[in-house]
Amino acid sequence: MMDNQKNPDLTKALRKAKRRQSVKMILISVVTVLVLLPAGYVLCNKLSERHSNELNDFLFVRNAIAEPNVSIDSQVLVNSSPIGGSVVSNRSKNIAGYVVPWDTLTNHYTMFRSKFDYNEMHGGWHITKENLYFYNRQTKQLLAQFYHPNIKNYYDGWSEEDDIDLPQDLQKMSGDTAEVSEVALSFDQPYLWSEVKKQFPDDVNVVWLYLLSDDTLDESSGPQGTEVLGFQAYNRETEDLTTSFEGFLKNLEHYNGGKNQPMIGDFIKNYEGFLEKNHKKTFDEVEILGVMITGQNKHLKKLEKLPFVRTSSIGVTAEMSPYIIPEKQGE
Template sequence: MSDSLKYALKKAKIKQLLKTIVISMCVVLIAIVSLYFAGNHFSGKNSSKLKEELFLYNEIAEPNIQIDSQVTTNSSMFGGNIITNRSKNVNGYLVQWNTLTSSYNWLTANIDGNELVTGGLTTSDGKSYEYDKQTKNKAATFYHPSKKYSDKYSTQLRNELDDVSSMNDHVAEVAVSFDQPYTFQEVKEKIPDDLNIAWLYMASPTDDTVRNYGFDPSDSPEKKYNHFIKSLKKYDNDGHDKTIQKFLNKNQTKPFHEVKILGVMLTGKTSNFKPLKNQNFIRGSSVGATAKIVPYITPEK
């Protein structure tokens, strides 16, 4: 083989090698760019899904809890966290509630379920109450009209209207559970005008699961109820939640004025709760967040 042929073959091999290297670099570059855009797409999609789920759950299952802000942290093409800051409006006084740290990635969106569930604490008198795990503030408890409560349950039936009425210069929220279901018109007739109806307790499991469903009726109760029905369907679109499906089957075709309510979350000055003491229609009552009245903040009522 002549020297010129050897040189030509060597030159061709080098050229082919360089071509292969360039092609490989282009393929790797395209793969990296594609991975980046695909990662951002799926990560962003689940980030939006997680935010929507947080607001949806807040609408139907969190009595008098409002979302103040949502901040995305540790965001990357692989996922990140959403920090949700929450509070309670107690008759015009904002009370700090917990902060949720929920995560998302390419495949999943996970709500911080541990912080959504209140904890239980036994007091010195042998009774127990629910509390927020972060702030350690007492959480108001609802009691289902047909559920039996005894020592075997983590939360016993309580009536705390006497206690909250004796507090001076405070505002409070109180979960009032009825002895039987009532219509909204009947509820309004029973509740004093100087108290705010902050949330309607509509449904819950009758076992020991702590999850209540309801909505804020302020401004337009009928419109809010129709929105509540749509939100329940959206939240349980696979039909796995028996409590939601039972409620929908019974009520989704009824007008709001015919739908029965199990209880209410009330807010107001503690002195305004006195007329509710010893009322027969109240099965149980539980105090939640409270705040001391100060001169520079005027209560709503």
């Protein structure tokens, strides 16, 4: 009889203990969630911040060494959150003092990775029996091309001629139009800056120096989207170009080490060979493959017969305005 009387009390006590245990587990779970949520938020923020900074730095480095005469006007984070966001870059070109819209790039990042959109970076190309030219995918502005001196055969569209007809746009340019333009000049062989700089008069701006690209690709079957690497020339003084070249070498090392730009195949050999060959040189000892120039068409036209220029490829052109004076380098 006594056991039967105790059983209800025991059952009641067990139920009470279970309730206490359940309440205890709930409280522990709530506290755990309250602790982990902020910690998780902070962790996600840190990871996203890391990848946004990585992408941001990569875009600046790439613009510095792989975008001839392109400037980043602004670069901002958009829709930023702990799980990711976007980096938006607004870019332009300076054509002898005339600032011309180039494009707006949008690249994305998450807490796990950053992703660079190469589709927007590589220009489109238009091919018919009459024309073969390259253009910016957004603004449809002409995209000036460089040609490596070691690559003899480039794609020539549907031409039935045996000889490859590389662009000679300075010959086609009219010196009578009130325009400013940029032109990519590719040399027939590598030259030292001291060998060619005197050929460019003061009324022509040398704004970018072409130093490196992959010369192992077969360009005869079609454009390969080869990146050309070099650096911005804010003026043509050797002292300043030496400083710019040192910056180029540092950026080049960072560029190849970035997760967004894995260099593959023979370009790795070219890239590593360039660094090994030039990392101890001064700028005076470095060979240049070409330059990008800007200026008034009437001044650019005078350079059409430079003996060391293999090709001249026109890029952005802007009509002159009476309210904007064309600028000369160093002024």
